[in-house]
Amino acid sequence: MPVLRPTSVDQLLDILANDPSASLLAGGTDLMVEVNLHGRRPATVLSLRSLDELTEWSHRSGRVTIGAGLPYADMEKGPLAQLVPALAQAARTVGSPQIRAAGTIGGNLGTCSPAGDTLPVLAALNATIHVLHRDGVRDVPFSDFMVGVKRNCLRPGEIVHSVTVPVVEGWQGYAKVGTRNAMVISTASACLVHDSVEGLVSIALGAVGPTIIRATEAESWLARNVSLRGSLSISSDIATEFGRRVAAEARPISDHRSTADYRRHAISVLARRLLERAAI
Amino acid sequence: MSNSDTSNVEAYELRINGRNHEVRDSWIGESLLYVLRERLGLPGAKGACEQGECGSCTVIMDGRAVCSCLVMSASAVGSDIATVEGLGTDGQLSDVQRAFLEAGGVQCGFCTPGFIVAVHHLLDASPNPNDEQIKEALSGNICRCTGYGRILEAVRTVAVQRRGQQRGVEA
The missing domain is CATH 1.10.150.120 ([2Fe-2S]-binding domain)
Known part of the structure; x- marks a missing residue:
């Protein structure tokens, strides 16, 4: 019986420990495209649909923990969107309403595409990924989680259980460029978070490198040149130079979606705009 | 495993438009769209892109509108599914x-x-x-x-x- 529907996380981990090659199925928006169009023939599928524990989220002492099975639609609006607005914006740019009703944050992490829309948000917020195995638990910072194009650090038998991000005081946002305005996979994307209490700006870039890239040199340059505590005041020269420095840290390639030159240009514009929005 | 063809899934039941339907002799990767149309005689949902872009296969699953082409059918056991066939009442259009x-x-x-x-x-x-x-x-x-x-x-x-x-x- 190769489609299994475990009813508890423990049962899921048991099955997966015994058969680490089993395919995990959450919303199906990646796996089923591979099955329908690219000839993928999974031997065993573990459906996560019945695991309500994975679709919960909670807010405790300044941190939000989101179950891996939470669909994008549930991040777009409501209290979660108010707590983590950049995640809501990123979720809102994913596919169509039908896709957002099905696709999950755990699926985004499992597939780990450089164009995954929630991933720059997790990188900019220094998210922690909670990873479970039958034999133990480990917490992985997002910066260690994604290790290459569609590659993450999960070991055989492990699953993403949930993700924790801080609630940050200050502006945060997500922006992306594609070949049209809706239902599009990112050509370049970025998430900027301004922590007005700590006096930090972080920016993470999607689809312009093999992994999500934190433009740490541009972040430090900004911190040296602008007061980041409280509300931001950004001149257009500073914003433009920030964009230029962010683009210098991108490592884009040319592929069927775009060229490296265009991506580098686009990411400089996105970084400049996000910083300007943070200052409004 | 006695059955060497591991791609066959054991029979399962889907709840569609308030009725249970048994699905037999199916293959693991069959989408809900395929099963509705080819196995259960419910051809209302249409297949076009098979990758969630066009919406012609939209059904309601547990209260959410989803693309049935991206639902692995055997994973939908226990879900409440509504298709276009179930929207009208007594043979009347909705x-x-x-x-x-x-x-x-x-x-x-x-x-x-x-x-x-x-x-x-x-x-x-x-x-x-x-x-x-x-x-x-x-x-x-x-x-x-x-x-x-x-x-x-x-x-x-x-x-x-x-x-x-x-x-x-x-x-």
Whole structure:
């Protein structure tokens, strides 16, 4: 019986420990495209649909923990969107309403595409990924989680259980460029978070490198040149130079979606705009 | 394992439009769309892109409008599924279906079942949508020949009709 529907996380981990090659199925928006169009023939599928524990989220002492099975639609609006607005914006740019009703944050992490829309948000917020195995638990910072194009650090038998991000005081946002305005996979994307209490700006870039890239040199340059505590005041020269420095840290390639030159240009514009929005 | 062909899935049951349907002799990767159309005689949901872009296969699953082409059928056991076939009652068209016909929102008709399901899903959750909300709710459904103007008109008409009926009930 190769489609299994475990009813508890423990049962899921048991099955997966015994058969680490089993395919995990959450919303199906990646796996089923591979099955329908690219000839993928999974031997065993573990459906996560019945695991309500994975679709919960909670807010405790300044941190939000989101179950891996939470669909994008549930991040777009409501209290979660108010707590983590950049995640809501990123979720809102994913596919169509039908896709957002099905696709999950755990699926985004499992597939780990450089164009995954929630991933720059997790990188900019220094998210922690909670990873479970039958034999133990480990917490992985997002910066260690994604290790290459569609590659993450999960070991055989492990699953993403949930993700924790801080609630940050200050502006945060997500922006992306594609070949049209809706239902599009990112050509370049970025998430900027301004922590007005700590006096930090972080920016993470999607689809312009093999992994999500934190433009740490541009972040430090900004911190040296602008007061980041409280509300931001950004001149257009500073914003433009920030964009230029962010683009210098991108490592884009040319592929069927775009060229490296265009991506580098686009990411400089996105970084400049996000910083300007943070200052409004 | 005695059966060397591991791609066969044991028989399972799906709950569709309030009825249980048994699915036998299926292959592991079959989508809900395929099973509805080819195994269960419910061809209302249409197959086109098979990758969640066009919305012509839209069904309601546990209260959410989803693309049935991206639902692995055997994983849908235990879910409540509603297809376009289940929207009308006693062989009559639903109010949304009638409004599409009257507004001229149906030309070739291929995308229509997906739209009808998406509109029911919208109006059941938001009885009084503005144009932005209607466009947003239907942004995952692509029509290539009718055009969207008459479809929007149909949705507005149903919303007004339903509010009228609601007032009638309250009065």
